[in-house]
Amino acid sequence: MSLEVQIKGNKIFAPLKGKDLVLTPEELVRQRYICRLVNHYKYSLDQMEQEKKLTESKRGTGRASADIVIWRSKEEKQKKLNPIIVIECKADYITIQSEDYYQGQNYARFANAPFFVTTNEKETKVFKVNLEVTPKTLSNEILDIPTAKEAISSDKIKKLLSQTKAFERDEFSKLLFQCHNVIRNNDKLSPEAAFDEISKILFMKIRYERNPDEDNIFTLKQFERQETNYEKNIRPVNIKRNGPKDDIPYMDYWFELTKDEFEEDDLFDANEKIKIKQGSFKEIVKKLQKYNLSTTSDDVKGIAFEQFLGGTFRGELGQFFTPRTVVDFIIDVLDPQEDEIICDPCCGSGGFLIKAFEYVRDKIENDIRDEKDKVNKAFDESDSSDEKLKEISNEILHQLGKETQIRKREEQETAIKNDKFISRLEKLSSSCIFGTDANPRMARTAKMNMIMHGDGHGGVHHRDGLLNVNGIFENRFDVILTNPPFGSRVEKSLLITNADRITDEERIKKYKSIYGEKVYKSAMSQIDNNIDKPVLDTLHIGKEGMSGLTEVLFIERCINLLKPGGRIGIVLPEGVLNTQNLAKVREYFESTAKLILITSIPQDVFMKSGATVKSSLVFMKKFTEEETKLWDTYTDDANKLQYKKFEEELTELTEQLAKRGADAPTAKEKKVMRQRKSDIEETIKKEVRRIVKEKFDYEIPIATVEKAGISSTGAVIENELVTIEKEYTPYRIENNLWNESKPDFKYIWSTSTSVVERVKNGQNSQKLED
Structure with a gap:
């Protein structure tokens, strides 16, 4: 029988301790990893120990204790021999950093354990501990720890310790290019079409990594077994109640299940198929099988995927890539904060959304780390091992990483089962990042790009950015950042149709639960009440015949999407700012939003993407209710x-x-x-x-830069945008420009000076208010 995590309310059962503990994010990761050690690696509970003290405690110096320690056998544990594996667990919202390795290195060194593991569940790293030098150090990252059976074999241990993990950024990027070339060479598809097939396969792999207990593992061995079964007319067994038919090739069966998994994301048409030969698919499975995307760092996956995108898309698709220097500048100026809702209605490959996600994620992680260090320091200096004191410390640490708003809707997917709170990073991923793109290929690319960088893909949709969809409604966003298409027009002949409606009753029910029935119904009336009417009529500028230019229409759309006081950074052709025929348009915008910064950038910036129009980076702030x-x-x-x-x-x-x-x-x-x-x-x-x-x-600050970090050929050059941002940020802080749109998002433990004292004195921690 498999070991499962047991949660009741705010308690989680720890089988290695035989009792319930406070349910903290870190404890949840630890107990899930213990289940994996038992179910996957086949270790028994009696050869493991939780929170094993490895050094004596001294006042003011802290304690060196390991989260999980494993011995080769229960007999070696009883004899107090050296363990074989030391494991350090971090909460899922904590990015594992180098200092975590050093901390674990000390644990493993004191224990004389050859294997050290650090995990936050999303990312797991295994290191070899060099026991032959003093002090003992971590050497290269290796592929895996031994199973219980392998742990008793010296030869197996030696082999595992020699298998250096080679999944680095450059290798992953090369691997993606190799898979791409397999399809181009074997199936004669264009680069863009070949990329579509790679996307499908990556989504399939992610789908199976999320369901590790299924029999259908994404490996060459399994694929070949199913090939044989297919030839013998043995069909795969349906996994899901509404799974695909059994009489299709196995790779198509995998894809049908993947389409079902991502159905709400509208990634694939209902009739979409795998369009490559089975031999090509098999070769790609062979190349990908040794890599686990779910446990590979976001930095490695994300940057490698971006390298792959940049090397794959040329010509017409270049318009979807905003140079990183421009993205960084816009986000640094807008300075998005935790709990703010962010949108890009023309998201392309997702560059703005990814940077915004990472920007806010870093703020959360740094805040949690700083506050956690304060609590741990107070706990260590208390010189007490009292269990009640430890429970108080765990309670505070639990609150540090959790969103204070209790979730009352069962349909909210992000809520941890049986727990009233969700993590702050989960909320960022699931509730704060939104985007649309009218191009289905780019919508899929943005989703995959978001997954590779740490998720947040759930709010990205294949949709005309001028139309409402799940969560993308008027007066909803704090921050919008976008680079809309230039020069094209929306004609009166472009109509809203029934195909633009959401008709799935389950999804409608879910959205009403999340946003409220009244809000959702009002938002979707933009479509439901305008079937067979022009898209232009949903916007004042279009309806009044002022302009049908996409860049102009998207300015109004972005302002409409913002909450009062919300802010926007948008890339625009300079003609929008100064041509006479758009004077009425500018007058309209003046009546709805303030211009807070205009930065003219050189024409070279977008030249590598095929664009020749000189552009400006325009920042606006929607009127507050008082300003209106x-x-x-x-x-x-x-x-x-x-x-x-x-x-x-x-x-x-x-x-x-x-x-x-x-x-x-x-x-x-x-x-x-x-x-x-x-x-x-x-x-x-x-x-x-x-x-x-x-x-x-x-005041309207205006700046012009001659160099924006990228030349006409794409080479890295001096970046004067950095200087502009450093000059502008003190100005906007001094003038309190963001004040109206920032949330009042304070934590009791961050604002109260008595938290540390409560930990030291062992008093009951103050409970959060709903």
């Missing part, structure tokens, strides 16, 4: 004042134009009157705009 009221008040007052000046003349002109019969003006006279009336109305509009802008006055 103020603008409207200034406008109403100015209108009344100006109409009063021309009231008599306008009344006379209106009456004359309304006359009929013998007293009516001639056609020529009417023409003159209409022109005069039009001239007066235009004069009033101009004067109203002048008065309002004079009263609603604010």
Whole structure:
């Protein structure tokens, strides 16, 4: 019988201790890994120990104790011989860093254990401990720890210790290119079509890594076994209730299950198939089988995947890649914070979303690490081993990584089973990152890119960015960053159709549960109430006929998506800022948002992507409710004042134009009157705009850079954007520009000076308020 994690409320059972412990994120990872040691590696509980003290405690110096220690056998454990494996566990929201290796190195060194493991469940690293030198050190990362059977064989141990792990960034990038070339050479597909097939296979691999207990493992051995079964007319057994039919080749069967797994993401059409030969698929499985994407660091996967993307997409697809220097600058200026909701409605390959995700993730991890160090230091200095004190410390550490808002909806996928809280990083991944792209290939690419960089893909959709979809609604976002398509037009002939509607009742039920029925219904009315009507009519600029340019329409769309006080960074052609035919458009935007920074960048920046239009990086902040009221008040007052000046003349002109019969003006006279009336109305509009802008006055910082970190050939050069950001950040902080849109997101343990004292004194920790 397999060992399973047992959770009841805020307690988790620890079989190695024989009792319940406080359910902290770190304890959850530890107990899950213990289950893996038993179920996968076949170790028995009586040859392991949890929280094994490896050195004596001294006041002020901390304790050296290992999370999990494993002996070759229960007899060696009883004899207190040296263990074989020392394991250090971290919470899933903690990125494993070099200091964690050093900490574990000390544990393993004191224990004389040849294997050291560090894991946060998402990423697991195994090291060889060099026992032949003093002090004993960690050498290269190796492939795996031994199974219980291998642990008793010296030869097996020696072999495992010699198997250096070679899955580094460059190798993974080369591997992806090799798989891509297999398809291009064998199946004669274009680079883009070959990439589509690679994407399908990577999604399939991720799907099976998420379901390790299934019989269908992504290995060459399993594939060959199923090939044989297929030839013998033995079909795979359905895994899911609504799984695919049994009478299809095994690679197609895998893909059907994967489509089902990612159904809500709308990644693949219902009739989408694997479009490569079985031999090509088999060769790729062979190349990928030794790598576990789920336990490979996000840095390795993410950067390697980006290298692969950059080397694969050329020509027309270059438009989907915003240079990293531009992405970094926009995000550094906007400075997204934890708990803010972020969107890119033209996300392309996901560059902005990935950087924003990493930017906020680093803030969370640094905060948790700093606060945890304070708590641990206080605990160590207390010079007490009292279990109640330790429980208090664990309770605080538990709260550090958890979102304070209790989740009440059972349908919320991110909630940890039987636990009231979710981790702060889980909330970032599942509830704060959103994007759309109208190109299905790029939507899949963005999702895969997000997964490779640490997830957050659930909010990315294949969708026209001008239309609402799951979570992408008006007045919802704190931060928007985007590089919309330039130069193309949306015509009146582009209609909203029934295909744009979400009809799956289960998904609708889920979305209503997450966002509230009233909010969801209102958001989706943009589509439901406009079937067979032009997409342009959903926007003021389009409906009024001001412009059909995509870049202009997306400015309005982004402003609409923002909450009052929300902020946007957008790449725009400079013509939007200065051409006369877009003057009315600019006037409209002036009435909805403030310009807070304009940075002109050299034409070279986008040249490698095939774009020749000179661009600017434009930052705006949507009016707060108070600013909207103020603008409207200034406008109403100015209108009344100006109409009063021309009231008599306008009344006379209106009456004359309304006359009929013998007293009516001639056609020529009417023409003159209409022109005069039009001239007066235009004069009033101009004067109203002048008065309002004079009263609603604010600074607009403008900068021009000659070098933005990338040349016309893509080479790395000097980056003056860094200087602009360093100058702008103190300015916007001093002027409190983000204040209205930032959440009041404070933690009791971060703001209270008594937390450390409570740990030292062993008092009950203060409970979080809902």
